[in-house]
Amino acid sequence: MSANPTLAVGQDRAVSNTVRLYIWAALVLLIAELIGSLTIPLGPGKVVLLPMIWALLLGAAVGQVGKRMPLGLGIDRGTQVRSAAILQYALLVFIAKLGLVVGGSLPTVIAAGWALAFQELGHFVGTILLGLPVALLLGIKREAIGATFSVGREPSLAIISERYGMDSPEGRGVLAEYLTGTLFGAVFMAIVAGFIASLNIFHPYSLAMGAGLGSGSIMAAAAGAIAAQQTAEVAKEVMALAAAANLITLTLGTYFTLFISLPLAVWGYRVMEPRIGRTTKASFQQSSVDAAVVDEPVELGWSARFSAWLASGALALLATLVMSKTLPPAAFLGVVVMILAAFVGELLCQLFRRKVPAVCWVSLVAMFLTSPWCPLAPQITAAHNAVGIMALITPMLAFAGLSIAKDIPAFRRLGWRIVVVSLVASFGTFIGAAFIAEVFH
Known part of the structure; x- marks a missing residue:
């Protein structure tokens, strides 16, 4: 029996849109990191505009002008909806990073x-x-x-x-x-x-x-x-x-x-x-x-979730390279650990029928990996420390920026x-x- 041609075309289009989305996210991140931080004095204090803010604003701008771009280069509404779905899973990699930080800082958290x-x-x-x-x-x-x-x-x-x-x-x-x-x-x-x-x-x-x-x-x-x-x-x-x-x-x-x-x-x-x-x-x-207008949410399959996690990790490595002018080998292992924690947490969420949110499972898995109870905690800590928090935040906000143009008409x-x-x-x-x-x- 031959495969459904309509389904195949739809899947090819989704893959094409996703690849274009990842390319735009990489470009937005690269420009944002090259702009760098901007400090604005304000009375007795100051306002610091970090690359993550540029990523959000640039992403939103790309979404706004998407329809005017030639040859299908822009981000249409469907791709913006897909970006929002990808953001949901990109967040899990970031949550894993936070869990790794919390696990190694449990004494501070308890002391609070x-x-x-x-x-x-x-x-x-x-x-x-x-x-x-x-x-x-x-x-x-x-x-x-x-x-x-x-x-x-x-x-x-x-x-x-x-x-x-x-x-x-x-x-x-x-x-x-x-x-x-x-x-x-x-x-x-x-x-x-x-x-x-x-x-x-x-x-x-x-x-x-x-x-x-x-x-x-x-x-x-x-x-x-x-x-x-x-x-x-x-x-x-x-x-x-x-x-x-x-x-x-x-x-x-x-x-x-x-x-x-x-x-x-x-x-x-x-x-x-x-x-x-x-x-x-x-x-x-x-x-x-x-x-x-209320858009139908996009439900990502496991292959699309893995691509979102891999893209988040790759963009974090790119941000680390631009910020530090170097990319230590430990950073690759750190990204792998974060993706593994995101996968295990999402799997546990599915097994327990989503009665506990995935972010909680991912956090708990990551916290254990750097806690005193994990025998590999020192090695894992050294690996994830090679990838800074900001290197994960900027890609996440790039996806957020690329997804929000669709909401502006309703927002107005x-x-x-x-x-x-x-x-x-x-x-x-x-x-x-x-x-x-x-x-x-």
Whole structure:
């Protein structure tokens, strides 16, 4: 029996789109690394624009002009959707790197004690304390609940969808928060976290815990900006604490948002809206966004997942070469270990029917590899140390940039006011968690 020609053509097209996507990601990464870091003085502090930010912005620009490029060189909408799917698995390689860092820094994580435990409260209460009043003052109504009860990542979308439906005001609010985080979250939090770190108001470890927002890319951007201003040893502990805080947010955050922060946001809206709520043009704008385009998610098979992991590792090696002007042999082994941890973690996730997220399994596998209980921990530690954190962050944000152009039309329909609210809520969760961590540090 002959193979289905239509299926074969579809697979060939997917492979072609994926190869083109990887080429663009490599070009974006190369240009971003060549641009390097840019420091902008700002009052008593400074803003540090790192290569990862250039990668995100350049990727978004490529997606925007994709239709105007000749001979199918551009990134069309379907390829952008595929980039988002690849990003999901590229993140696992980055999570593996963080797990390797955490495993070797378990004494520091344990020593953080109550600071690391209580910072989770700040992550979610901070969004409501700052974001909700701003939303009401700008004339946003029930959309404010969805936009400010959390940082609006995938678990938050699921909670609001089940409780209210995505066509509700609350659904539009959480979608705005999600799109804002996707489009601007990494850039915004990198600038904010870097600036606050430069003021020396908070201990770097407190800021690191605040950076664990539950989003791999946003956490990476914020923690990377903080770590870039520290010594090599402190930078390592910053990434370890940020990874641990992010893991706690990913594992416990869904229950926290469902049972604590969402009811708190609903109560806060009921109490504050009659007192400070305003009626403006924004109060009526949001009813016009129901027609936003929703793309069918792309489900990657195992071969596509392996290609995503291999591409992430290859791009990390390229970034290491450009940054360090050298590529130590140990870096190759380090990348292999990260890919192996990502594979084992994803396999365990499948075996347990996704009852525990893949990021948790990958983190646990990687943490064991550099923990005192693993006999090969010293060798694995030496290998993964040859590949810096920033070498993994920049490729990840390149994929994020190449994927977000498709969301811009829907994002525009949501209006600038709710963008402000989303950014304030993101700032609130960061500064709230950092403050609580500082108190208990």
